[in-house]
Amino acid sequence: MLLALALSALGCGDDGADRPSDPVFPERDWEAEADLLLAGPDWYRHAVFYEVYVRSLQDSDGDGIGDLPGLTSRLDDLRALGVDALWLMPIMPTPFKDSGYDVADYEGINPDYGAMSDFEALLDAAHARGMRVIIDLVLNHTSSEHAWFQESRADKTNPKADWYVWSDTPSDPNNSCGTQNVVFGPSAWEYDAGRDQYYFHRFYPEQPDLNYESPEVVAATLDVARFWLDKGVDGFRCDVISLLYESADDCGFLDKTKAYIKQLRQVVDEYPDRVLVAEPTNLTDAKSYFGSGNDQFHMAFHFGFGYFWSLQFGSQNAAATLATFQNALTEYPAGSQDALVIGSHDVVRAFDAAQGDESRHRRAALIQMTMRGSPFIYYGEELGMRSGTAKVVDFRDSARTPMLWSGGPGYGFTTGTPWLPFGADADSTNLEVQQGDPASMHSYYRSLLGLRRGRAVWGSGDAEILSVDHAGVFAARRFDADQRYVVVVNMTDDPVSAKLALPGGESRPGRVLGQGTLTIEGEAGTLSMPARQGAVFRTK
Numbered sequence: 001m002l003l004a005l006a007l008s009a010l011g012c013g014d015d016g017a018d019r020p021s022d023p024v025f026p027e028r029d030w031e032a033e034a035d036l037l038l039a040g041p042d043w044y045r046h047a048v049f050y051e052v053y054v055r056s057l058q059d060s061d062g063d064g065i066g067d068l069p070g071l072t073s074r075l076d077d078l079r080a081l082g083v084d085a086l087w088l089m090p091i092m093p094t095p096f097k098d099s100g101y102d103v104a105d106y107e108g109i110n111p112d113y114g115a116m117s118d119f120e121a122l123l124d125a126a127h128a129r130g131m132r133v134i135i136d137l138v139l140n141h142t143s144s145e146h147a148w149f150q151e152s153r154a155d156k157t158n159p160k161a162d163w164y165v166w167s168d169t170p171s172d173p174n175n176s177c178g179t180q181n182v183v184f185g186p187s188a189w190e191y192d193a194g195r196d197q198y199y200f201h202r203f204y205p206e207q208p209d210l211n212y213e214s215p216e217v218v219a220a221t222l223d224v225a226r227f228w229l230d231k232g233v234d235g236f237r238c239d240v241i242s243l244l245y246e247s248a249d250d251c252g253f254l255d256k257t258k259a260y261i262k263q264l265r266q267v268v269d270e271y272p273d274r275v276l277v278a279e280p281t282n283l284t285d286a287k288s289y290f291g292s293g294n295d296q297f298h299m300a301f302h303f304g305f306g307y308f309w310s311l312q313f314g315s316q317n318a319a320a321t322l323a324t325f326q327n328a329l330t331e332y333p334a335g336s337q338d339a340l341v342i343g344s345h346d347v348v349r350a351f352d353a354a355q356g357d358e359s360r361h362r363r364a365a366l367i368q369m370t371m372r373g374s375p376f377i378y379y380g381e382e383l384g385m386r387s388g389t390a391k392v393v394d395f396r397d398s399a400r401t402p403m404l405w406s407g408g409p410g411y412g413f414t415t416g417t418p419w420l421p422f423g424a425d426a427d428s429t430n431l432e433v434q435q436g437d438p439a440s441m442h443s444y445y446r447s448l449l450g451l452r453r454g455r456a457v458w459g460s461g462d463a464e465i466l467s468v469d470h471a472g473v474f475a476a477r478r479f480d481a482d483q484r485y486v487v488v489v490n491m492t493d494d495p496v497s498a499k500l501a502l503p504g505g506e507s508r509p510g511r512v513l514g515q516g517t518l519t520i521e522g523e524a525g526t527l528s529m530p531a532r533q534g535a536v537f538r539t540k
C-alpha cells in the first residue's frame with residue numbers, strides 16, 4: 001500500500017507495466033517475509049539501521065538534552081519509517097570532550113541520558129518490536145577521567161601502570177605514530193606531571209590510548225564487550241578499531257590488532273545473533289576488516305561511496321562510484337557485508353554533501369539502498385535535515401543538531417531549550433510537515449525502504465556492475481533465485497540516453513521506483529533518463 005501510494009505520487013504508476021499489482025510480479029506479504037529475514041543470525045544483512053545521537057534524538061524531561069526514555073518513546077516513529085535496528089553513539093559516562101567518544105566508565109550510562117534501567121527499558125521496548133540495538137564501543141582510548149587512567153597516571157609502579165602508552169620523552173622509538181598520525185592537536189604525546197612522563201593519544205589529549213601490549217588491557221576490554229552482550233545488546237559499532245596497536249614503523253592496521261579483533265569476534269560469537277561493524281580508517285577499502293569473511297567483522301562501513309559521493313556526483317561521472325562498489329564485490333571475502341551510508345556524525349549533512357540539490361541526495365540514497373549491503377541512515381537524513389551553525393563540542397556539531405519531529409519552538413524534541421540550536425529550515429524539514437507530503441524526502445525514504453522490505457535480494461543477493469556507454473550513468477543489477485532488479489542512476493544534471501549490457505537474460509523491465517525508461521532486446525538495454533533522476537526496474 002505504501003509503495004503504491006509512493007509510486008502514484010512519483011507519477012510512476014501510469015504506464016501500466018510497472019504496477020505493484022502486476023500479476024507477473026505478484027505482491028506478497030512483505031512484512032511476513034521481513035519477519036523471517038530479520039530472525040536468525042543473518043538478520044543484519046536484511047536490517048535497515050539508523051544511527052542515533054541520543055543527545056539529539058528526543059528529550060523526555062525538558063532539560064534540552066536527548067535521553068534514553070525519549071528515544072524509547074520514538075521507537076514506533078522509527079519503525080514506521082522502516083527502521084529495524086539502531087546504532088547508538090556512545091551512551092557511557094563521559095566528560096564529553098569528544099561527544100562521548102571519551103569514555104569515563106565502560107559499564108555505566110551517561111547520567112544526561114538516564115540510568116542503566118532506562119537503557120534496559122529501551123532494549124526491552126526495541127526487542128518487543130522486533131528491533132535490534134547495537135552500541136558504540138570505543139576501545140582505542142578512554143577518557144583521561146576513566147578510573148583506569150587515573151590509577152595508571154598515579155605512579156610508575158601501580159597495577160595499571162602499563163595500561164596506557166607511557167614514554168620518558170615526547171616520542172617513542174617503538175611508536176612512530178606519535179609523529180605520523182596526530183588527528184587532533186599539535187602532538188600525540190602529552191606531559192603528565194604525576195609520572196614525569198608523556199602519554200600517547202592518537203586523538204584529543206583527554207583521550208589517552210590504551211596499551212594493548214598489556215594482556216590485562218586485552219582481557220579487561222573483552223570483558224567490557226561481555227558486560228554489554230550480557231545486557232542484551234545486539235552488537236557493537238567499533239570506533240577507529242584499526243588503531244589499537246602502534247609500532248615502530250607502521251601506524252596502520254597491524255596484524256596484532258587483527259588478532260585482537262578475532263578474539264573480540266569469538267566473544268561476540270558466544271552469544272546468538274550478535275554482530276560487529278567496523279569504522280574503517282582506510283576510507284576507500286575495508287577489505288582488511290573482514291579477515292577470512294567470518295572471523296573479524298560482520299560489516300564495515302563503505303566510505304568509498306559514503307564519504308565521497310559528493311565528489312562523485314560533483315564530477316558528473318559515475319566511474320569512481322562504480323569502481324568503489326566493484327572493488328567491494330570482487331576483492332572482499334565471501335560473507336562480507338557493506339554497511340552502506342551517505343553520512344554520519346563525522347561528516348557534513350547529506351543536504352550539504354548534495355550541495356543543496358535534493359535530487360543528488362535522493363540519488364545517493366537510491367544507490368545506498370540498492371547496492372549489496374545493509375543501509376545505515378544517519379538520524380534526520382530521511383528529512384533532509386540541514387546543518388546548524390552553533391558549536392558546543394567541535395565543528396562536527398553542525399551535523400549533530402536536534403531531531404525535528406514537529407513544528408517549533410521545540411520541534412517536538414524538547415519542551416525546554418535544546419542543548420544545541422536546531423539546524424536551518426526546521427519548519428520544512430520536520431517529520432510532521434513531511435509525513436503528509438507524498439513529494440517529501442521522508443516519503444521518498446519510505447518508498448525506498450518499502451522496496452527493500454522483505455526482499456532478500458537487496459541484503460544478500462548477488463550484485464553486478466553493468467557496462468554502460470555513457471560515463472555519467474551508474475548501473476547495476478541485483479539478483480537472487482527469487483527476484484531480479486536493474487538499478488540505474490543518472491549522475492549528471494542533464495537527460496541521458498544510453499545502452500547497457502545485460503548478459504544475464506533480463507527481460508520485460510517494470511519500473512518500480514523513480515523515473516526513466518528501460519527497454520531490453522536480447523542482451524542490450526536501451527535507457528532513457530531525465531536529468532537528475534534514478535530508477536529501479538524489476539526484471540524478474
Ligand SMILES: [Ca+2]
Binds near residue numbers: 059060061062064
Ligand atoms: Ca533530557
Ligand SMILES: [Ca+2]
Binds near residue numbers: 140209244246
Ligand atoms: Ca592505539
